[in-house]
Amino acid sequence: MRGATAAHPTGYERLRNPRLNKGTAFTEAERRAYGLEGLLPPAVTKIELQVARRHAEIANLDNDLLKYLVLTDLQARNETLFYAVLMSDPATYLPLVYTPTVGEACQKFAHIYREARGMYLPLTARGRLRELLGHWPEKDVRFIVVTDGERILGLGDLGAGGMGIPIGKLALYTACAGVPPQYCLPVVLDVGTNNTVLLEDPFYLGLRQNRVRGAEYTEFVDEFVAAVQALYPKCCIQWEDFANLNAVPILARYRDKVCTYNDDIQGTAGVALAGILAASRITGTKLTDQRLLFLGGGSAGTGIAELISLAMAREGLDIAEARQRNALFDINGLLVSSRTDLADFQKPFAQDRPPIGTFVEAVKALRPTAIIGVSAVPKLFTHEIIEAMAAINERPIIFPYSNPTSRSECSAEEAYRWSEGRAIFASGSPFLPVEIAGKHFVPGQGNNVYIFPAMGMAIFATEATRVTEDMFITAAQAVAEQVTEADLATGLIYPPQSRILEASLHVAERVAIEIFDSGLARVTRPDDVGALIRAKAYKPVYPE
Numbered sequence: 001m002r003g004a005t006a007a008h009p010t011g012y013e014r015l016r017n018p019r020l021n022k023g024t025a026f027t028e029a030e031r032r033a034y035g036l037e038g039l040l041p042p043a044v045t046k047i048e049l050q051v052a053r054r055h056a057e058i059a060n061l062d063n064d065l066l067k068y069l070v071l072t073d074l075q076a077r078n079e080t081l082f083y084a085v086l087m088s089d090p091a092t093y094l095p096l097v098y099t100p101t102v103g104e105a106c107q108k109f110a111h112i113y114r115e116a117r118g119m120y121l122p123l124t125a126r127g128r129l130r131e132l133l134g135h136w137p138e139k140d141v142r143f144i145v146v147t148d149g150e151r152i153l154g155l156g157d158l159g160a161g162g163m164g165i166p167i168g169k170l171a172l173y174t175a176c177a178g179v180p181p182q183y184c185l186p187v188v189l190d191v192g193t194n195n196t197v198l199l200e201d202p203f204y205l206g207l208r209q210n211r212v213r214g215a216e217y218t219e220f221v222d223e224f225v226a227a228v229q230a231l232y233p234k235c236c237i238q239w240e241d242f243a244n245l246n247a248v249p250i251l252a253r254y255r256d257k258v259c260t261y262n263d264d265i266q267g268t269a270g271v272a273l274a275g276i277l278a279a280s281r282i283t284g285t286k287l288t289d290q291r292l293l294f295l296g297g298g299s300a301g302t303g304i305a306e307l308i309s310l311a312m313a314r315e316g317l318d319i320a321e322a323r324q325r326n327a328l329f330d331i332n333g334l335l336v337s338s339r340t341d342l343a344d345f346q347k348p349f350a351q352d353r354p355p356i357g358t359f360v361e362a363v364k365a366l367r368p369t370a371i372i373g374v375s376a377v378p379k380l381f382t383h384e385i386i387e388a389m390a391a392i393n394e395r396p397i398i399f400p401y402s403n404p405t406s407r408s409e410c411s412a413e414e415a416y417r418w419s420e421g422r423a424i425f426a427s428g429s430p431f432l433p434v435e436i437a438g439k440h441f442v443p444g445q446g447n448n449v450y451i452f453p454a455m456g457m458a459i460f461a462t463e464a465t466r467v468t469e470d471m472f473i474t475a476a477q478a479v480a481e482q483v484t485e486a487d488l489a490t491g492l493i494y495p496p497q498s499r500i501l502e503a504s505l506h507v508a509e510r511v512a513i514e515i516f517d518s519g520l521a522r523v524t525r526p527d528d529v530g531a532l533i534r535a536k537a538y539k540p541v542y543p544e
């Protein structure tokens, strides 16, 4: 472009730069100043009208993947408008840019691929990861969401197609809590795939080899973490959708060394704790009064149980006693100390009592206030189990958390009907409101989106050096506080998604205070932490 420089891009360059592009919202004066006259249709529109145009276009499509693609193309063309659209109606757009639609987008990634976004770090570039990361145009990256694509949602190994997840998740950090997009970087560590359908697909875009394991894998991840630290010392790394066999050791390896967390493990636990805290508001009880029984003793179950135990300990219970209040039941029955098949991470929750073989017997023996389903097996919360819970508790807490909907341990309608409308219900996947005997119930969804964007915003604003369990407990408390009495009256125990930005900024403020209190911030503590968060939050407003 004649006369253009990086500091003074031409009008045409502005139209092609998603961060500078305003499309038809360029004013008459800007069109004259930048040489845009003739390059745009004459009408000058306000951003509100541009948002309305996209609403109308998307509402007319009857296919969610097409809606996803329209939004993806908009993100590539005009970033401000993309976020203005998302933030104008989060309840409509979050399920399109993230779950469930992003799952289909990841499955079809190679078939719908359009433009480069984020970074692909293949195993074949080992030894050169720092060089590759240096190709990213932004020099101050603060937030990386990274996956190796092995366990994408409930869809399994999608290899390099997993890139849809870091991209979608980072869009939520921005849209739901205001983390500025220019500081965010989506990454795929391509260590191969064991998905034979992908390996045989001529369109597949990742490395055509099976996954590496063991020392080769660990060294590759080590190199990635070291390269990020060297290039972007203030960056938080969020691990996403790794298979359990890698997720747990990766978190253990880095959590005390760098600023990092795993949302599948820690965000899930945070959102479940928030649900229990809000449910306690309905029952007028304390967290330490609760007795929880988990159906499923895997990574989700033990992760939630541990965070709830730590939160109970923060309220004065001895940690061993707190863990006894979080009982787990798996495929082989109640976790009891006489069992010889328990993994190390399960042992702290083993009960000192004789074995119990069925879940309904466990409910009758332990008399829990809450049951949480994390078994990934549908319909295990039977009529008999929910009736037993309703006989023990005036307001039984019933959380079937398994995803997707087809795996849910029970439906919202079953929980309300079988408990005569007394259940306090939240699920992993959404259920529609239920009407029983003229009473309206709104089921809550234990969606991690209440936790992770706010966590990201707090870390970004404070430049936190570490991510601690206390930060997740604080986030959960702050989410639970956001639920209004009116929400609670309809049984809703999470804030509505339509209020997500407001709720997240409040949660971020509380987490930021926790970061300052524990000496983990790298910025000076301001008098008003809430003002710091709001000042740093991204707003979808065109640059001057």
Ligand code: NAD
Residues within 6 Å of the ligand: 154, 244, 264, 268, 271, 295, 296, 297, 298, 299, 300, 301, 329, 330, 331, 332, 373, 374, 375, 376, 377, 380, 401, 402, 403, 404, 407, 427, 428, 429, 446, 447, 448
């Ligand atoms: P996992 O494979 O690690 O654990 C599954 C557990 O269920 C195991 O302990 C297994 O023994 C037990 N189990 C299986 N069949 C059983 C049966 N018939 N009776 C009793 N126990 C049985 O899986 P995970 O990663 O812990 O995930 C479990 C579920 O939790 C998934 O459906 C996942 O979608 C869901 N989850 C939800 C959220 C959320 O809603 N925010 C977050 C994370 C995970």
